[in-house]
Amino acid sequence: MHLIQYYDDKGNRAVAVTREGQTHRVNGVTTVYDLVQQALAAGQGGLSAAIDGKGLGEVVDKLALAREGRLLAPIDHPDAAHLHVTGTGLTHLGSAATRDAMHKANGEKPAGELTDSMKMFRMGLENGKPEAGQKGVQPEWFYKGNGHIVVNPGHPIPSPAFALDAGEEPEIAGIYVIDQHGQPRRLGFALGNEFSDHVTERINYLYLAHSKLRACSFGPELRVGNLPRHIEGMSRIFRDGKVLWEKPFLSGEDNMSHTIANLEYHHFKYDLFCQPGDVHVHMFGTATLSFADGISTQPDDVFEIEESQFGLPLRNPVRVEEDKPVIINGLY
Incomplete structure (x- = not known):
């Protein structure tokens, strides 16, 4: 359904x-x-x-x-501030390769020494899939924004004027509502484009938080129920109506270093994220990026993420915003 x-x-x-x-x-x-x-x-x-x-x-x-x-996005909240968009990284088999290469290129670790990303990825491989009822290792986690950053399917994803990159991330998003007792209730899953600034992240991995504060899109359809164990979709970029780049992406627990239950536990263990009435859109990560293949997107490029088990593809063009000066006025 x-x-x-x-x-x-x-x-x-x-x-x-x-x-x-x-x-x-x-x-x-x-x-x-x-x-x-x-x-x-x-x-x-x-x-x-x-x-x-x-x-x-x-x-x-x-x-x-x-x-x-x-x-429209397949769920929203009447008060956009009560929809939380978050995510986890280094959760998929192969997902550490690009991040590890970034860090080594910046000279953060000598050849042969593990970067922090690779260490965290290995932690997931070793203890990201605990037995039922047990707690596994924490994943990498990030905050992306609230409902104000969500772009409807088919509409342009804005990239701020100060951004250094405007790159797609094809992912699966878990969709949750917190019930009146503070209990997370999973509705299902949707395709997600966890749009990020990979050039900013590459400068220093401590800039990851900055790189994630961008718009995103998910849907168009909410697949109600459990996540299939194997997901194999296609991520594409169109330029001037022609395919500029395309590559398969894999998800589902068969292709992940963490279980969905483990990722959910480490998000909803915080009382902050269990406030009755709130909506959560939690991105589960990816191992496929056009940025890793040297692609730099341009305004009006179109992202397309599709996987037949999720219905219609998710499509969004890119739009670069005009520079907005930051003016701070005192109120004393």
């Missing part, structure tokens, strides 16, 4: 569900967040039962919605 949010032909928000290849509008609900709250209030049956209770309306053409730019 997949969920989307969109604008209907009258400009009103709507929700649709895809089951067995058919997509229908869900009656009487305009946001996935409201649907989730109703499912929580019902106390049993989950999202599927909540949809059954609402009933289904007209057939929805998802491809047409994508062409017309009417798709």
Whole structure:
């Protein structure tokens, strides 16, 4: 079962569900967040039962919605400050290679000596998949922003004027809502473009936090349920309508050095992230970057991330913002 949010032909928000290849509008609900709250209030049956209770309306053409730019992120929050975008890195087999090469190129470690990235990656290999009920090693973790940084599918991802790079990161994002008891409730997963500034990060790995404070996009569809163990998609960049670069990306636990449960535990162990009503979009990392192949994106390049198990591809062009002076006024 997949969920989307969109604008209907009258400009009103709507929700649709895809089951067995058919997509229908869900009656009487305009946001996935409201649907989730109703499912929580019902106390049993989950999202599927909540949809059954609402009933289904007209057939929805998802491809047409994508062409017309009417798709929204598959979940948002009525107060964007209560949607948290976070992520983990060095979680996929092979994901340390690019980071390790960056550090060695900067002379941070002599040849033959492990960089901090490689050390953390090995920690994941050794203890990132604990037995059920046990705690594994902490992953690398980063904060990306709140709901204000989320760009709808099909719309331009802004890169700030001060950025040194505008690079895609094809990932899987876990989608969660915190219930009234402070318990994280997983809704499912979506494709994500965890857009980052890799040149800034390459200057010094302590700039990682700066490199992640960028916009991002996820969706268009929310795949309700558990994550497939093997995910094999394709990441592409188009320039002037032609493919500039493309490469497969792998995810799912068969291709990761951590379990999803371990990554979830080390995020939600903090009370800060268990506040009732909040939404969490947590990116699980990648091993595939165009930056690693020497690609430098330009304005109007288009990112495309697709994997058939997640429905429609996630597409976004790049837009470079104008410089904005920082002016601090005192209020004494």
